[in-house]
Amino acid sequence: MATNSSLTKDLKNNEVQKVDPNTLGIKALMETPTMQNKFKSVLKDKSSGFTSSVLNLVNNNTYLSQAEPMSILTSAMIAATLDLPIDKNLGFAWLVPFRDWKDGNKQKAQFQLGYKGYIQLALRTGQYKNINATQVYEGEIRNWDRFTEEYERGERVSDKVVGYLGYFEMTNGFKKTVYWTKDQIEEHRIRFSKAKDKRALTGVWKDNYDAMAVKTVLRNLLGKWGILSIEMQKAQSVDGTSPEEVDDAGNPIDITDNVSESNDDQQQEEPKKVESKEETSKKTSNKKETKKSETSSKKEDTDSTDIINDYKEYADSQK
Structure with missing residues (x-):
């Protein structure tokens, strides 16, 4: 490999x-x-x-x-x-x-x-007519309906960011809009924070909050509703190794916990169990078939x- x-x-x-x-x-x-x-x-x-x-x-x-x-x-x-x-x-x-x-x-x-990389990979598929993700300022969106994704356009009244919006229109006519309030972004950030003080702004969230928030909404939009090419799927998988603790400015940060936590979670969620001889035999057979398939795939x-x-x-x- x-x-x-x-x-x-x-x-x-x-x-x-x-x-x-x-x-x-x-x-x-x-x-x-x-x-x-x-x-x-x-x-x-x-x-x-x-x-x-x-x-x-x-x-x-x-x-x-x-x-x-x-x-x-x-x-x-x-x-x-x-x-x-x-x-x-x-x-x-x-x-x-x-x-x-x-x-x-x-x-x-x-x-x-x-986040610009995500947009670039999406455009390469040729399936997206329009795509955008940006911050929303106070007054720009009124009466957002998360069920119908309809809202009234308003006028910006201040420089206060109140949310983040992602949107795309595909060549086949399908449209999708995702809007996250600032509170929803904060809930997401805190939930996935690996810092001791989860509520504290550290790393990229401290220095480039809007960029990380826009990227969060865009990843959710494309991953959940968009057409993902093989290239985009692989990019998302790679980027997912440490999605929350990244410093776009190029400053060093500690992401050790991010790298290791996924394995720790799997170990906790998959307790060992005693297997019967039939189950063991079946698993062994499946592993052999999987190995043959993987070997054939790797050659290509x-x-x-x-x-x-x-x-x-x-x-x-x-x-």
């Missing part, structure tokens, strides 16, 4: 002179023939410009330059497979540095999809697809 470990293995095995990735910086890693070929296989003629943008981003970000090079490389490959630029001024995708307190306080990088997957699908596994392995 084309995760951090598999990329490391490729580097060690494929170079003319055996390379230990752990001893190389990000520039040296990017210049190895193995990595150059991987980026070319995904981006074709755009690979040179993309790798240069990665190096420029790292060189101009003190925190990111301190992150483990292989984590930067893996995150950059995720962006490459989605064909999204990582220029933080554009806001499509980010390489976000964070401190992993459970792994010796190491600085690492992870891929993060911006490209390296770029593997990277997307296995990113969660990589994030979990870094606990």
Whole structure:
């Protein structure tokens, strides 16, 4: 699988002179023939410009330059497979540095999809005629009916943000509008906050509240009502590794609890039970069939697809 470990293995095995990735910086890693070929296989003629943008981003970000090079490389490959630029001024995708307190306080990088990235991937499907997500100011919406999604348009009376709205119209005529009040956004933020004080504004919610709120509504809108291409589904899966603690400004934050909590929850929700011989036999048979199916499927997957699908596994392995 084309995760951090598999990329490391490729580097060690494929170079003319055996390379230990752990001893190389990000520039040296990017210049190895193995990595150059991987980026070319995904981006074709755009690979040179993309790798240069990665190096420029790292060189101009003190925190990111301190992150483990292989984590930067893996995150950059995720962006490459989605064909999204990582220029933080554009806001499509980010390489976000964070401190992993459970792994010796190491600085690492992870891929993060911006709300503009969601819009870009949606437009690529060719199924959306219009799509938008934005904050709503006091007075702009009156008498919102969540059942019929009808409301009266009003005039903005102040700079106070009272909610967030997402909307799309598809080429087949289907329309959908989602509106979340500020209170609903806060309820969502607090519910998924991993900070000790859940009500405290920290990280990106403190510095870029509106951007995170817009992204929250947009993800809900597209994930629940939109047409998701395979590319969009994979992007949502990758972005979901740590949806609530992301600093779009590029500042390091602690997302260790976000990475590990999903596994902890699964362990609590799936208690062990005593199985009969028949159940055990049936499960064994099913596993064999599943393994055969997975083996056949993997032969058809490209390296770029593997990277997307296995990113969660990589994030979990870094606990």
